[in-house]
Amino acid sequence: MGASGSTGAGDVSDGLRDDVRAARRIVVKIGSSSLTTNGGGLEPERIAALVDVLAEVRARGAEVVLVSSGAIAAGLTPLGLATRPSALALQQAAASVGQGLLVHHYQQEFARHSILTGQVLLTVDDVIRRASYRNAHQTFAALLDLGAVPVVNENDTVATSEIRFGDNDRLAALVAHLVHADLLVLLSDVDALYDGPPSRPGVRRLVDVRSDDDLADVEIGSVGSAVGTGGMVTKVEAARIATGAGIPVVLTSADNAGAALAGAPVGTLFHATGRRRPIRQLWLAHATEGKGSVVLDAGAVRAVVERGASLLAAGVTGVKGSFVAGDPVDLVGPDGATVARGLVNFDAAEIPGLLGRSTGDLKEEFGDAYDRALVHRDDLVLL
Ligand SMILES: Nc1ncnc2c1ncn2[C@@H]1O[C@H](COP(=O)(O)OP(=O)(O)O)[C@@H](O)[C@H]1O
Ligand SMILES: N[C@@H](CCC(=O)OP(=O)(O)O)C(=O)O
Secondary structure, eight states: OOOOOOOOTTSEETTEEHHHHHOSEEEEEEOGGGTBOTTSOBOHHHHHHHHHHHHHHHHTTOEEEEEEOOHHHHHHTTTTOSSOOSSHHHHHHHHHHHHHHHHHHHHHHHHTTTOOEEEEEEOHHHHHSHHHHHHHHHHHHHHHHTTOEEEEEEOTTTOOTTTOOSSHHHHHHHHHHHTTOSEEEEEESSSSOBSSOTTSTTOOBOOEEOSGGGGTTOOOOOOOOSSOOSHHHHHHHHHHHHHHTTOOEEEEEGGGHHHHHTTOSOSEEEOOOSOOOOHHHHHHHHTOOOSSEEEEOHHHHHHHHHHOOOBOGGGEEEEESOOOTTOEEEEEOTTSOEEEEEEOSSOGGGGGGTTTOOHHHHHHHHOGGGOSOSBOGGGEEEO
16 A cells, blocks of 8 residues: 555544644654754754754643764764764764763753753663663653653663664664653654655655554665664664554654644654553564574474463473573574574573473572573563
8 A cells, every 4th residue: 555644533633633642751752864964963953943842842741751863973073084984883982972962962952941851871781671671660750750851862882783772763662662651753854754765756655554554565765864874664663663562653854843742643643553561572573683593392382372381491402593691582493483582591502401301300400590481471472
């Protein structure tokens, strides 16, 4: 299908989007391309314009969490770098310089509205590991209770290629889950999702996306602007993560932010498709690649797939790759097909010694630390 131009009954009143107008806790994500010039360097007027819109949202009683990209782009000019470098260390250095500048601007602009900001830098581990998820959740809750606007970015200076979110669109979706937001707004340099590259004549805007079927014939580009990353692919993926957890998403341009947040039918509205579920499952299903794999016998495949059971060492016949406890791994059946992905509870090096053995047996030999599943069912998604 092409663009879905209709909005179903009950979604809008007075031409405005009900889901958006009713939202009381909103995560707004803005991309580098909307804050900086193409050569890098922040554009303070654009930051000021965004902050004015967010202050208005706050004034009508909603809470706001801002996920802002732009650290790397902001650091380029001060460091004398002409374009975004490909070396990770240089990107991290640029982010280190740029993040301070970025937050400084936000602090100044929000202060005009007597609103405090709190910087929150996250890595994927902070969000998907149980203890740190709780910790991060409490920090956000305290900041919001105290009336501050959390300003979030990936912790670029310490994130390595393994732990990087990869992009702030997905980070924003995970943050929306973390703070129990009821709306996610993704702001970019393009005003909506189109059924093809916006530069192509005749492309049509998708007004509403209600399921993956609505995206079947949409051509989604992966290359973003000179300063952005991920293009539309990561935004659509972020929208799938959030809507799959029950959070509707509006995708539009920074210029449309005010109208979008007032509920006007601008941009593209991705309707909620699922219900809230554990964040690790969301992340496993949408965003991670297995660091290795474990091979299951037929009985274990049935237990995991049909009965929703945890994976025990007794049903595992092999292990591939090098990973440590807590990493995502693929669960592969005897025929080589990947049936699930989960967070593993043991290092790859330990697993050969556990294969085919019962949990009771392992506990008796190695102690209580071995009284656990290889992959717990709460940390597992079927693929
Ligand atoms: N189907 C599509 N609809 C809209 N935009 C698209 C599509 N495919 C690719 N794009 C491109 O994605 C770009 C946005 O991605 P990006 O530059 O990474 O943004 P940001 O910096 O805001 O995260 C747009 O400028 C647009 O050219
Ligand atoms: N954390 C990086 C942003 C990464 C990113 O996703 O950028 P973008 O595609 O512009 O949202 C930074 O602040 O430069």
